[in-house]
Amino acid sequence: xxxxxxxxxxxxAAVHAGCNFYxxxxxxxxxxxxxxxxxxxxxxxxxxIQMEDEIGSIAAAIGAAWGGAKAMxxxxxxxxxxxxxxxxxxxxxxxxxxxxxxxxGGPSTGLPTLPAQGEVxxxxxxxxxxxxxxxxxxxxxxxxxxxxxxxxxxAETYRLPVILLLDAVLSHMRENVEFPDVPVRQRxxxxxxxxxxxxxxxxxxxxFGSGHHTVVTGMSHDETGLPKALAGQAVQRILQGVAERMRxxxxxxxxxxxxxxxxxxxxxxxxxxxxxxxxxAVGLLRADGLKAGLLDIQTLWPFPDWLxxxxxxxxxxxxxPELNLGQYVMPxxxxxxxxxxxxxLGRMDGxxxxxxxxxxxxxxxxxxxxxxxxxxx
Amino acid sequence: xxxxxxxxxxxxxxxxxxxxxxxGCGHGIIARSIATALMELGLDMxxxxxxxGIGCSGRAPFYFDANSMHTTHGRALAYATGLKMVNPGLxxxxxxxxxxxxxxxxxxxxxxxxxxxxxxxIIFNNSIYxxxxxxxxxxxxxxxxxxxxPLGSIxxxxxxxxxxxxxxxxxxxxxxxxDFQEMPKLITGAIRHHGFSLVEVLxxxxxxxxRLNKLGEAPDMLLYERDRTKLLxxxxxxxxxxxxxxxGQMPIxxxxxxxxxxxxxxxxxxxxxxxxxK
Ligand SMILES: Cc1ncc(C[n+]2csc(CCOP(=O)(O)OP(=O)(O)O)c2C)c(N)n1
Ligand code: SF4
Ligand SMILES: [Mg+2]
Numbered sequence: 123x124x125x126x127x128x129x130x131x132x133x134x135a136a137v138h139a140g141c142n143f144y145x146x147x148x149x150x151x152x153x154x155x156x157x158x159x160x161x162x163x164x165x166x167x168x169x170x171i172q173m174e175d176e177i178g179s180i181a182a183a184i185g186a187a188w189g190g191a192k193a194m195x196x197x198x199x200x201x202x203x204x205x206x207x208x209x210x211x212x213x214x215x216x217x218x219x220x221x222x223x224x225x226x227g228g229p230s231t232g233l234p235t236l237p238a239q240g241e242v243x244x245x246x247x248x249x250x251x252x253x254x255x256x257x258x259x260x261x262x263x264x265x266x267x268x269x270x271x272x273x274x275x276x277a278e279t280y281r282l283p284v285i286l287l288l289d290a291v292l293s294h295m296r297e298n299v300e301f302p303d304v305p306v307r308q309r310x311x312x313x314x315x316x317x318x319x320x321x322x323x324x325x326x327x328x329x330f331g332s333g334h335h336t337v338v339t340g341m342s343h344d345e346t347g348l349p350k351a352l353a354g355q356a357v358q359r360i361l362q363g364v365a366e367r368m369r370x371x372x373x374x375x376x377x378x379x380x381x382x383x384x385x386x387x388x389x390x391x392x393x394x395x396x397x398x399x400x401x402x403a404v405g406l407l408r409a410d411g412l413k414a415g416l417l418d419i420q421t422l423w424p425f426p427d428w429l430x431x432x433x434x435x436x437x438x439x440x441x442x443p444e445l446n447l448g449q450y451v452m453p454x455x456x457x458x459x460x461x462x463x464x465x466x467l468g469r470m471d472g473x474x475x476x477x478x479x480x481x482x483x484x485x486x487x488x489x490x491x492x493x494x495x496x497x498x499x
Numbered sequence: 500x501x502x503x504x505x506x507x508x509x510x511x512x513x514x515x516x517x518x519x520x521x522x523g524c525g526h527g528i529i530a531r532s533i534a535t536a537l538m539e540l541g542l543d544m545x546x547x548x549x550x551x552g553i554g555c556s557g558r559a560p561f562y563f564d565a566n567s568m569h570t571t572h573g574r575a576l577a578y579a580t581g582l583k584m585v586n587p588g589l590x591x592x593x594x595x596x597x598x599x600x601x602x603x604x605x606x607x608x609x610x611x612x613x614x615x616x617x618x619x620x621i622i623f624n625n626s627i628y629x630x631x632x633x634x635x636x637x638x639x640x641x642x643x644x645x646x647x648x649p650l651g652s653i654x655x656x657x658x659x660x661x662x663x664x665x666x667x668x669x670x671x672x673x674x675x676x677x678d679f680q681e682m683p684k685l686i687t688g689a690i691r692h693h694g695f696s697l698v699e700v701l702x703x704x705x706x707x708x709x710r711l712n713k714l715g716e717a718p719d720m721l722l723y724e725r726d727r728t729k730l731l732x733x734x735x736x737x738x739x740x741x742x743x744x745x746x747g748q749m750p751i752x753x754x755x756x757x758x759x760x761x762x763x764x765x766x767x768x769x770x771x772x773x774x775x776x777k
Contacts, residue, residue, distance in 0.1 A: 143585050164773035169584045169766065174610040178577035181570065181607075185550070185581030188568065189589070193581065211571055330566035331586050333545050335512075337561060339569035348514065348561075 126299050128292040129196075131263045132222055133158030135270035136194050139306050141220070142168035143191035145182040147175055147201060150234045151290040152224040155196040176201035180208040180221065187217045188338060190329035192274055192309070196222035198290075199232065202241060202248070209283050210249030211340045214357070216321060216364070218277035220270070224288040225445075227472045236472030237289035239394055239445035243452075245285045246423045254365050256280065256375065257423040259287040261397040263297040269377070269420060271304040276375060278307045280364060281327055287422065289395050289445070291474060319345040323363050368424050376429055377420035382408065386415025387493050388484050389437040391430070391454060393419045396443050396475055403480035410481075412488055422450065427457040434458070439487040443467040443475050463491060510534040510544065512564045519558055523717025525676035525702030526623050530559050532700075533592065533621065535683040536690055537563075548589045550579040552604060554596035554630040555704075556623035573604025576611045579618050587617070587763050590690060597624040597638040601657045605637075612666035612695050614762040619689045619696045622659055625704035633707030644711040660754055663697040670696035671755040675724040676703060678751065685753060694761045701728065701749075 126134070132155050136144070144159035146152075156172070163170035169186065173179040176197050183193040197205065202223040212219050227233025228240045241248075245257045256276050260266040266288060273284040312326040319325055320336045322345040328334050337347040344356035368375060379397070381404050383389065388407070392400040397418035407414035417433045419426065434440055439462055442451040448466040455464045467483045469475070511534060520526050537547065549560040553572035560567035566589070570578045575593050583591045600608050600622045611618060627645055628634040635645035635652055638659065642651040663671045670692035672685040682700060689696035703709060703720035714720050731752030770776055 143581065145581060161773075163775075164766075164770045165775045167770055167775040171580065171584060171766075173577065173580075174606050177574060178580075178607055178610070181574040181577035182581030182584075185568075185570075185578035185583075186585045187581075188566075188578075189582040189584070189586035191581075191585040193585075208571055208574065329586070330548050330568075330582065331546055331589055335544065335564055335566060337512075337567045337569070339561075339567075340571060341569065 123298050123300050125296045126263050127154060127294060127296050128263050128266045128288060129154035129224070129294070130158055131267040131299070132196070132270045132286070132288070133162055134301070135267040136220070136274070137162050137166055138304070139271045139274035140192045140308070141194050141274065142166070143183065143186035143193040144168070144195065145171045145173050145179040145186070145193070146195050146197065147173055147179050149198045149201050151226055151293040152196045152198045152222065154293070155222060176204040177208060180205040183219050184208060184212050184215070184217050187219050188330050190331065192218070194220040194222065196224065198224050198226050199228045199241060200230070202244065206248040207250070209255070210251055210253060212283040213249065213253035213255060214340045215338050216281040217283070218281050218327060219283050220273045220277055220286065221283055222286045222288060224290060224293040226290045227470065233472040235290055237291040237395055237445060237474060238470060238472070239287070239289060239396070239449070240470065241287060242422060242444070242446065242449040245287055254282060254361060254368065255423060256282055256284045256368070256421070257287060258284065258377065259394040259420055259422055260292060261395055261418065263292070263295060264299045264302065265420070266292060267299070267301050268304050271306060272377065275307040278309060280368060282364065287394060291395050320347050321345045321360055372424070372426060372428060375421055376426040378426070378429060379418040379420070380433060381416040383415035383417060383433050385413050386436070387413045387438045388488050389415050389417055389434050389440045390480060390484065391417045391419065391440055391442045393422055393444070393450060396445065399475045399477045399480055400443065402477035403484065406477055406481050407484055412485065412493065414484055425453045427453070430454060430457050434462070438462050438493060439491045440464045441467060441480070441484050441487050443480055443483065445474070446470055463487065505538070507531065507534045507538060510537050510564060512562055512567070515561045518562055520555060521706045523703070523705045524555065525625060525704070526556055526559065528676040528679055529594070529621065529623050529682070529700050529702060530562055532679065532682040532686050533594070534563070536686040539683065539687050540690060542590055546589055548582060548591045549594065550575050550582065550591060551594045552596060552599035554599055554628070556594055556596040557599060557630070559594040573599050573602070574607060575599065576604060576607040576618065576620060580611060580616055583616060583618055584763055584766065591618045592690065593618055593620045595620060595622050596629070597622060597626065597659070598628045598636045601637040601659060609662070609666040612663050612668040612697065615667060615669055615694045615759050616762040617693055617695070619698070621686065622697065622699045623702050624659065624699050625702045625708055626656070627704050627708040629704045629707055633711055646711070659697070659699045664755060667759070668697045669694035669755065669757045669759050672697070672753045673699040673701070673751045675701040675728055675751060677721045677724040688753070688756065692756065694759060
């Protein structure tokens with residue numbers, strides 16, 4: 123057991139996951155990840171570089187991935203915005219890379235030291251053109267550790283950029299933790315022959331220098347990597363293949379936690395730091411006689427519609443509190459499709475929800491759907 | 500130039516031929532010079548990476564039978580930096596457009612030069628944005644015409660050599676597509692050089708720059724390149740030359756070939772000190 127900061131946990135987890143390249147540009151509240159990596163990488167024989175900006179940081183990380191590294195970069199809102207074009211390049215070129223975004227108040231410079239969850243949609247759709255990404259989040263230091271390792275594992279499995287969304291509170295929070303031994307997906311030495319298709323279905327990631335003269339391009343291309351005729355159809359086929367694989371594996375790649383969902387009338391559906399207050403709120407609501415439960419989703423994207431369906435099958439109301447003006451509530455509403463009310467509760471003033479605020483909102487929702495036995499105050 | 504009959508095809512990716520470049524475009528002459536340099540150096544193409552940006556010049560990586568990367572506009576040097584650092588055994592060559600290098604990617608250029616990372620940047624400088632149809636570039640001379648400076652450019656042009664020298668590049672050269680015999684020598688030297696090398700090649704875009712500035716066909720533009728440049732003492736140290744002397748007399752040749760600690764060597768020293776050596 124020792125006292126560890128959220129950002130420190132991310133850096134330690136990255137090293138555990140085999141990260142051997144870190145590029146970044148300082149920004150609150152993510153800077154400590156970079157400072158830790160500046161010490162860790164030289165010690166472990168990895169590479170650390172402070173780039174000239176976040177565009178360079180993500181570009182260098184993708185270049186390093188093609189050089190054979192497990193690469194990571196970390197930033198916050200302003201830097202995450204700068205990275206978007208090149209995140210799309212990683213999607214298009216099926217490059218495994220991990221991007222950490224510790225969310226702070228926005229838009230623009232916003233509230234540099236205060237928490238937010240404003241990049242839920244940007245993480246999913248921020249780059250131009252449609253694409254697949256995996257987005258994870260966490261609500262405790264130990265979870266930040268676990269999700270960082272999983273981010274590297276998923277990036278390897280699906281050859282995709284994986285984004286880990288933290289927030290200013292989690293990044294800077296210290297908790298007493300015992301790090302779990304999260305298994306690491308090791309990269310195998312790729313085997314290929316002259317018919318090898320570097321972008322074929324399930325093709326292993328073959329870095330530069332392995333002997334195959336791969337062409338890597340952000341232009342639409344087919345399984346050979348070349349931007350040939352009908353590349354539009356080819357890239358649709360390739361990216362839909364990735365999406366289909368993730369859909370088939372949905373149960374393995376969707377991380378979540380639940381509290382008292384079995385008989386819950388009111389479900390609090392949360393993610394990231396908000397789950398902490400929600401857990402307490404569920405206890406308070408139960409003590410007041412309201413059957414509340416918590417679904418804390420850690421794999422935000424691809425959206426686990428099946429999970430939301432299953433876990434809220436008997437719910438009579440769903441409350442989605444988030445530190446923005448209502449982002450994740452959108453796919454939840456689309457999935458529930460009117461089966462029960464889905465209530466958004468948003469704030470973007472740099473403050474966290476208190477358990478009491480969530481209790482109030484849950485009780486109001488319960489009253490609106492005429493769930494009895496609630497003490498109204 | 501390579502003697503007639505010298506076969507460069509082993510260095511080129513046949514399945515991508517013909518190139519997208521217009522007839523008479525200078526970019527093909529530069530690509531040929533790069534292939535010639537690769538041949539002269541006898542490099543194993545398994546260990547050569549060509550990392551380009553976006554533009555007509557940015558297509559160059561497609562035409563080499565190497566580890567080829569066609570990145571995003573202006574960012575090629577940042578990609579190349581990550582690639583080279585984790586895989587220093589690769590020879591990394593970065594063909595860039597002048598828009599790529601001097602406008603959107605200017606920041607990466609000066610920082611790669613400052614770090615003195617062992618990468619060879621080759622700027623295909625046609626003084627214009629070719630790919631997007633002839634817009635002005637930070638390298639377009641004052642008074643030159645482009646679709647976005649139809650009345651003539653009022654901005655002074657960047658001198659890429661001065662920029663690279665000031666930023667700390669340790670091998671800096673300029674040549675033109677007219678000087679096709681010197682070009683492979685300068686590129687060979689740049690690749691061989693241990694540190695950040697920059698070779699600026701004044702290239703012709705007959706389709707846009709030539710047409711908009713009434714410079715004639717490609718052969719006329721080659722003569723124009725000849726006439727607006729002046730050879731430095733061939734491949735010697737850079738002489739003192741004032742800005743005024745340069746007008747209409749743009750110096751070409753090798754401006755710097757110097758030693759300074761290379762970035763990845765420095766980083767490996769740091770790793771050794773930290774005890775992280777494998
Ligand atoms: C971020 C971004 N902005 C703009 C473009 C559009 N664009 C493509 S190539 C290019 C300029 C090309 O000029 P240059 O770099 O000089 O290369 P050339 O085509 O002349 O060889 C531009 C502006 C782009 N692809 N990406
Ligand atoms: S547009 Fe200009 S730079 Fe582009 S290929 Fe044609 S001649 Fe070359
Ligand atoms: Mg140009």
